[in-house]
Amino acid sequence: MRNIWLIAKREYLERIRTKAFIIMTVLIPVLMGGLVFGGGYLAFSTRSTSHVAVVAADAAFADGVKRELEDGKGAHMRVDTPPPTPQTEAALNAALRDNENDLVGYLWVTPPAAAEARPVFRYKPRSAGDIATEQNLKDAIKVVLTRERLTRQGMSLAEIDALLLPVDVDTSATGSSKTAFGAAYLLFFLMYMVIMLYGMNTARSIIEEKTSRVFEVMLSTITPDQMLAGKLFGVGAVGLTQIGIWMTAAGLLSYTPFAAALGGGVHLLITPVQIFFFVAYFIFAFLLYSSIAVALGAMTNSEQELQQLNMFLVMPLAFCVVMIFSIINAPDSTLAKVVSLIPFCSPLLMNFRISLGHPQPWEIVTSFVLMSLSIVAILYVASRIYRVGILMYGKKPSVGEMLRWLRYS
Amino acid sequence: MNPIVDLRNIRKVYDSKVAVEGLSLRIEAGTMFGLLGPNGSGKTSSIRMMIGITAPDSGTVSLFGQPFTREALRRVGYLPEERGLYKKMKVMEQLIFLGQLRGLSPAVASARAHAWCERLLISDAVDKRTEALSKGMQQKIQFIASLLHEPELIIMDEPFSGLDPVNAALLMDTLVSLREDGKAILFSTHRMDQVEKLCDEIAIIYKGRLVLEGGMQAIKSRYPANRVHISYAGDGGFLRHPAIQSVKNYPGQAEIRLNDGADAQALLAAALAGGARITSFQVVEPTLEEIFIETIGSNVDA
Structure with missing residues (x-):
C-alpha cells in the first residue's frame, strides 16, 4: 500500500506542477464554452444571404416568396424574379455554370394543372449539397401558399399576420431553457475531453517510463500491479483535481452574489446534481478508458505507435457524439436507454440524460453496475498485458503474442 | 554459511529461443563475482531471474539461504542494464523517491543520498533535472539509487559501460570498498579486461550455458x-x-x-x-x- 501511495504521489505531483496542467485547466472550459454557446448563438442568429432566382408565371406568388426570402425568419437572401421564358432558363443555367453574381440556384414554378392543386416546384442548385438554401425555399413557399389559401378563404392580411406570428413561451421561472441545454451540452463535451485527455495521459506515462527504461529499476523493488495501481490513482487524482477546480468555479458562478451580479441569464448554470454525477461518471469513465489505455501503452514503444492505436479510445467516444443527436430529440426512447447503458457510453450519454432530467433511478444504478463489471474485466486483461509488455522493447507484439502474454503468470 | 545467491539448474525459454539453460551459481558474502559472456549470451536473463523480474521455467532461485521471496529484494541493490530515471524529476527528489520505495524514510534517504553524491563527486548536480545531466552522471545517480538502502547483495548489469576511464575507476573503487564491507557483489560485463583485476570469482556464460566457473586465480593457474x-x-x-x-x-x-x-x-x-x-x-x-x-x-x- 505504501508503494502504491508513493507511486501515485510522484505521478500526481509531477503532472500537477506542469504548465500544461494550468493551461489546460483554464483553456478547456473556455474553449468548450465558446464552442457550445458561441456555436449555438451563431447557428440561431445567422441568416442565409445567398442569391437565388425565383421564376414563376404568377408574379404575385414570386413576389411573396421573394419577400419571405429577403426578410423572413431564417433568411436574408437576394432574390431575382425574372419572367418564365426559355431564354431566362438558358440564362440562369449559364449563370449557375459560370458562377455569375454568386447565384446559388433557381426555383422554377410550373402552374398547377388543376385549379385546386399545388404548383410544381423545381429547384436547380449550383451545388447538390446545399440543403440550407433548399430548406429556406421550402419554408418560404409554405408560408406563401398558406397566405394564399387563407386569403382565398376570406381572411384579411392583418388576421393572417397575427396568426403566423411566432409563439412565445415564458420560461423565466426556471431560467433560460437554452442556457440549461447549453450547460448540458457543455458538460457532455467537457466529459469527452477529460476522458480522452486522461486516458491518453495514462498511456503516455507508461510509454514515457518504457522509453526512459525506468521500469527495470522500479520492478526490482515493487510489483507491476502496485505500479499500475499507483499510476491509475495518480493520473486519476490529477483529473479529479482539474474537475474539482472547474466545478468549484461553476458553483461560484452559479450560486454566489457574483452570479446574481451577472444577471439572470447565467443563474442555475449547473446544478449540484449535475456536478455530483459528472464527478461520479468521470471516476468510472477514467478507470474504464485508462484500463484500455494501459494495455495500449504497454503494447507500444513510442507516441507514434500509440497514435495508431488510439482509435480504440476514440471510437466509443465518437459513437457517443453521433448518438447524442437522437438523444436530444428523444431522451427516453428505447434507443437512448439502450445506448446510455453501454458501459463505454454511460459516462457521456447517461450523464447527458441526467442533465436533461429523464432517466429512471434504476437506469442510473444499472449503468454504474455495468461499468464496474467492465472495469474489473478490462483491468484484469490490461494488467496482464502490462506486466509483460513493460519489459518488452522493440517490435510491436502480434495478436497471438498478446494472447500468450495473458497466460504468463 | 549459506551462500547469498544460490541458483540451481535454472532454465528460461522465450518463445522458441532458449535464453538460459541449466545454470547453477553460488555467490558467497564478501565476494566480487563477475558474470561474463558476449552480448546475448543470457547474462541479463539470468540476473532478471535472480531478482524475480521474471520467473525461471524450471530450477530454483535462493537468496540469503531462503527460496526467493519479494521480501528478500529489500536486501538487494540492482542496477539494470537498461538504465532509466524519471527525466523530469530533480536528482535529489528522484533519489529520495527511490529510497522511499526501498523502505527508507525521506530523511534517511536524503542524508544517504547527499553523502553518496559527495563521494561520487556529483554534489553540484543534486538540484538539477535529471534530463539535463550527461549520461555518465545519470549512471552515477542510478548507481547511488541502487545502494541507498545498504543492500547486502549488489547486482549490477554492465555497470561500467558508457563511462569514461576516470569514472569507471571511481565506481570500481567504490565496489571494492563495498566488498571489503562484506557485501556480495555480482556484476556482468562483456568487457573481460575490466574484470581481471576486480573479481574474486567469475562465471562465463555462452549461449545460455555456463562454460567456465570458479575463483579467478584457480582458473588462471589452470592455464x-x-x-x-x-x-x-x-x-x-x-x-x-x-x-x-x-x-x-x-x-x-x-x-x-x-x-x-x-x-x-x-x-x-x-x-x-x-x-x-x-x-x-x-x-x-x-x-x-x-x-x-x-x-x-x-x-x-x-
Whole structure:
C-alpha cells in the first residue's frame, strides 16, 4: 500500500506542477464554452444571404416568396424574379455554370394543372449539397401558399399576420431553457475531453517510463500491479483535481452574489446534481478508458505507435457524439436507454440524460453496475498485458503474442 | 554459511529461443563475482531471474539461504542494464523517491543520498533535472539509487559501460570498498579486461550455458603462462624461433604465444644472440579474454 501511495504521489505531483496542467485547466472550459454557446448563438442568429432566382408565371406568388426570402425568419437572401421564358432558363443555367453574381440556384414554378392543386416546384442548385438554401425555399413557399389559401378563404392580411406570428413561451421561472441545454451540452463535451485527455495521459506515462527504461529499476523493488495501481490513482487524482477546480468555479458562478451580479441569464448554470454525477461518471469513465489505455501503452514503444492505436479510445467516444443527436430529440426512447447503458457510453450519454432530467433511478444504478463489471474485466486483461509488455522493447507484439502474454503468470 | 545467491539448474525459454539453460551459481558474502559472456549470451536473463523480474521455467532461485521471496529484494541493490530515471524529476527528489520505495524514510534517504553524491563527486548536480545531466552522471545517480538502502547483495548489469576511464575507476573503487564491507557483489560485463583485476570469482556464460566457473586465480593457474610480451629494437629474426607457436608483431613490440612446454628463457637467449636490444621481456598468463575464446572454441568443438 505504501508503494502504491508513493507511486501515485510522484505521478500526481509531477503532472500537477506542469504548465500544461494550468493551461489546460483554464483553456478547456473556455474553449468548450465558446464552442457550445458561441456555436449555438451563431447557428440561431445567422441568416442565409445567398442569391437565388425565383421564376414563376404568377408574379404575385414570386413576389411573396421573394419577400419571405429577403426578410423572413431564417433568411436574408437576394432574390431575382425574372419572367418564365426559355431564354431566362438558358440564362440562369449559364449563370449557375459560370458562377455569375454568386447565384446559388433557381426555383422554377410550373402552374398547377388543376385549379385546386399545388404548383410544381423545381429547384436547380449550383451545388447538390446545399440543403440550407433548399430548406429556406421550402419554408418560404409554405408560408406563401398558406397566405394564399387563407386569403382565398376570406381572411384579411392583418388576421393572417397575427396568426403566423411566432409563439412565445415564458420560461423565466426556471431560467433560460437554452442556457440549461447549453450547460448540458457543455458538460457532455467537457466529459469527452477529460476522458480522452486522461486516458491518453495514462498511456503516455507508461510509454514515457518504457522509453526512459525506468521500469527495470522500479520492478526490482515493487510489483507491476502496485505500479499500475499507483499510476491509475495518480493520473486519476490529477483529473479529479482539474474537475474539482472547474466545478468549484461553476458553483461560484452559479450560486454566489457574483452570479446574481451577472444577471439572470447565467443563474442555475449547473446544478449540484449535475456536478455530483459528472464527478461520479468521470471516476468510472477514467478507470474504464485508462484500463484500455494501459494495455495500449504497454503494447507500444513510442507516441507514434500509440497514435495508431488510439482509435480504440476514440471510437466509443465518437459513437457517443453521433448518438447524442437522437438523444436530444428523444431522451427516453428505447434507443437512448439502450445506448446510455453501454458501459463505454454511460459516462457521456447517461450523464447527458441526467442533465436533461429523464432517466429512471434504476437506469442510473444499472449503468454504474455495468461499468464496474467492465472495469474489473478490462483491468484484469490490461494488467496482464502490462506486466509483460513493460519489459518488452522493440517490435510491436502480434495478436497471438498478446494472447500468450495473458497466460504468463 | 549459506551462500547469498544460490541458483540451481535454472532454465528460461522465450518463445522458441532458449535464453538460459541449466545454470547453477553460488555467490558467497564478501565476494566480487563477475558474470561474463558476449552480448546475448543470457547474462541479463539470468540476473532478471535472480531478482524475480521474471520467473525461471524450471530450477530454483535462493537468496540469503531462503527460496526467493519479494521480501528478500529489500536486501538487494540492482542496477539494470537498461538504465532509466524519471527525466523530469530533480536528482535529489528522484533519489529520495527511490529510497522511499526501498523502505527508507525521506530523511534517511536524503542524508544517504547527499553523502553518496559527495563521494561520487556529483554534489553540484543534486538540484538539477535529471534530463539535463550527461549520461555518465545519470549512471552515477542510478548507481547511488541502487545502494541507498545498504543492500547486502549488489547486482549490477554492465555497470561500467558508457563511462569514461576516470569514472569507471571511481565506481570500481567504490565496489571494492563495498566488498571489503562484506557485501556480495555480482556484476556482468562483456568487457573481460575490466574484470581481471576486480573479481574474486567469475562465471562465463555462452549461449545460455555456463562454460567456465570458479575463483579467478584457480582458473588462471589452470592455464600455463605461455605468453611472452617483448619490447625490442634491432633484428627481429628471433621471432622465427622454433619455440614460438604464433606471434603478433607490432612496431618494436611482439606478443608471442609459445608452443606447449617450450621455455621462454631459450627465446630470450636467442633474441640476445641475434643482436636485438631487449628493453622488456615479460612472461604472462593468458588473459581472461584468451581463456574465454579458448573455452568457447573447445566447447563448440565438443
